[in-house]
Amino acid sequence: MFFVAVLLMGAAGLFGLAADTITHKENKVIQEINFSPVHCFNKPLEKLVIRPDFIGCIIGEDLPLGESAIVESTERPKDLHPQVLARFLSAQAAAKEVGIEMHIDSGYRTIETQNYLFQRAIKEHKTPEEAIKWVLPGDLSRHPWGLALDVNLHHEKSGASWLEANGATFGLCRVYENEWWHFEPLIAPGGICPPLLPDASQVK
Ligand SMILES: [Zn+2]
Numbered sequence: 001m002f003f004v005a006v007l008l009m010g011a012a013g014l015f016g017l018a019a020d021t022i023t024h025k026e027n028k029v030i031q032e033i034n035f036s037p038v039h040c041f042n043k044p045l046e047k048l049v050i051r052p053d054f055i056g057c058i059i060g061e062d063l064p065l066g067e068s069a070i071v072e073s074t075e076r077p078k079d080l081h082p083q084v085l086a087r088f089l090s091a092q093a094a095a096k097e098v099g100i101e102m103h104i105d106s107g108y109r110t111i112e113t114q115n116y117l118f119q120r121a122i123k124e125h126k127t128p129e130e131a132i133k134w135v136l137p138g139d140l141s142r143h144p145w146g147l148a149l150d151v152n153l154h155h156e157k158s159g160a161s162w163l164e165a166n167g168a169t170f171g172l173c174r175v176y177e178n179e180w181w182h183f184e185p186l187i188a189p190g191g192i193c194p195p196l197l198p199d200a201s202q203v204k
Pocket of ligand 1: 183
């Protein structure tokens with residue numbers, strides 16, 4: 001048993017801080033290893049890597065995806081949220097491996113641009129009530145928060161279909177029944193996307 005204990009302690013050593021407890025009893029060694037996975041886009045490998053939390057994403061090599069739904073920050077951003085970009089890059093790389101092309105056709109927008117698009121939609125759809133099902137005004141849309149992606153709207157639809165089927169792995173979800181191209185970081189990577197909302201007028 002001593003030899004087994006030494007082996008397990010050696011393994012615990014390899015896991016570093018992961019060995020929370022090693023309890024020695026007369027004839028028994030109990031080892032508990034607890035760690036939470038951390039999702040990172042590894043730039044050299046161009047793929048999602050999952051590391052234990054005691055290592056975390058590696059600065060300069062990895063882009064963190066974040067480990068929860070991504071919500072509005074306290075300040076208005078000037079670009080796409082970096083964790084949303086890391087999620088998309090991870091998904092894009094995985095899609096590429098199976099021969100599927102994915103592009104961000106529209107991500108971050110200024111509030112002014114979003115309001116312009118809303119006004120244009122009112123002209124197109126005749127009423128604000130109808131327009132809001134397709135384009136939200138600047139203060140309601142998550143595009144100006146850098147938290148929404150329109151994927152393959154001007155490209156082959158298969159990229160967005162692939163993301164709808166596989167995006168949860170990367171924390172990206174399709175949101176609306178009437179917009180196959182619109183994705184948001186509604187969940188933690190590896191979570192389960194909520195049911196689709198009928199359209200953008202349902203946004204809270
Ligand atoms: Zn959108």
